[in-house]
Amino acid sequence: MADKNQNFSTILNIEEITSRANFIPMAEILSDTDASAQLKSLLGHYTLKDKVKCGISSCGTMHNNGYLVNLKNDSEIIIGNKCGQKYFGVEFTNQRKAFNAMRTHAEQFSTLKKAYENLENLKNEFQASLNLPNGLSFIEIQGLIKRFVNEEFDYWMRDKIKNGVSSNGIIYQEMFKSKEEMELERLMGGGGRKYISEIKRVKVAEITAYEILAKWHEAEKLKKYFENFHRELRDPSGISNDLFKKLYQEYKKYDQNLKDLKNFCKLGNKLFTKENILKLRELFDKSHELVKIEDYANQFS
Template sequence: MITLNSERGLVRIASWDDIESVPGFTADIDPKTVKLKEIIGSYTFDALIPCGLSTCHQPHGNGFLVAAADGRVTNIGRICGKKHFDVEFTQMSRVFLAAVRAQQNREFLGELRNRLATITTEVATIKTEQHGAAWINTRVNQLTGKSTALPMPIINAVRQAVRRGDGTLIIERAATEQEREERSAAVDVKGLEHLRRNVPFVVEDRAGQLDGFPALAPGNGLREIIGSIEPFLTALSEADIESLSDKQLRELSKVGGELDANLGRLRNVVAAGRRLLTRQNIQQLSRFATSSADSRLFATFLRDLPN
């Protein structure tokens, strides 16, 4: 692939034949008698291309197209460029590559801008629709105790499921006498009588499994995900892409490069939140209510959830 930087922007050419037909192109220039004007392109090929310098002509796969002060154009590799044109070539290559990166960033941001209306509409819809991100975020905050709308025993059960990292709901209870005896017998069989006194008096029972658990997971906060998307959309809509500095182009393009991944996260977490916040799924937490007041408060929360 050949990339030319022209007044029209970046031009990409697949065929070397097109380069050889460029006015002024020559495959044989004496580096001792030529002065470089600028680097006008770069190329990368699987097939090797002979160097255009008369003192080299070694085949290579990566190189630059250079324009001489006398109007001729040829191709040289990076090593030959540094060897024969020293600091001048190094500076020109930096300028060229910076210009290419800036133009690539402009093209990338321009492509994103073409999608801007669609993306902005999608994010706004996800936020405000029934059982959308705003609705989910409020109820996830209640379940995890970021707001005080649910009894602490239920919040603690959810927090423990989050710490376990798999959405499993566990109820702790006192071990029965039979369970303690069985544990003691197992310890004796293994010849670890000295551990007999450490037989636990608390047993963990599996009380349920929350579907849509990723909506509760650390790092999946919907407000934070949307907060990483909306400022970029605003900045892109207001930006004059052609007049941005190289630094501004780099920074905006870096955030833009994360846009599709963040949109994917947003869609996935909202989908998980809708699976999580169904009445049947959340009903599993009712076992953790420890008083009639807890049960009434939890029932109020459940009534707002879809079946």
């Protein structure tokens, strides 16, 4: 099956075509009527850097993409899509659709075959993404997030953190505006009697990577995706068509999911640092609350 699939690889070098025993640069085809009964089969698809001349004598159009075709007399020529449709009509269109479907399957087969043969390396790379050198592991980050959201501090402190830190980690404080600021707002508003608030919101801190607190469920799903895929991946030779389609569709997500998983671990290591956690002090003014924040932050020294 693997050898058969190789026949559908895209040809990138014109010498692969011109060196074939039955290849001829030009076939004497003067009209679509003359060509209608000459097409035997499509042999390959090519995409070339330099343009080549169509192999139909009455055309000669220069193009980069097309098909190597076999004629009824067993000679082989190259043609582009438009010439194929013009001269060989419905027969070419049907063969092209079938050939492209087989070529797509061959490419997918090759992709899955390489993934299966590289399975141990894939597993090792996945494990490495969970355990950054000299940093917190995925499991440690996951545990820290769950405890931070549900267990660390008392109810009132957790509630204040929940309401006082934006989803992207910004902490604001309300402060009184200066007379100059209020006067400037009034002037910019046209100088009328419009109400001007005495209070403004000022950004006092930004907690790095705070957004991952809301994404640990997504990270957990990513980890399960890799565990399931590694367990289910099979040699594509001889498997059912349904399983083949399922594995290929799952594998299409692999690179992006691995990138997302690595990013989660990197952000987790940025979130849980002493300096970053200490920014939470901006929310509190009672001494015992400040001590709790500092004690919690000190574990990340």
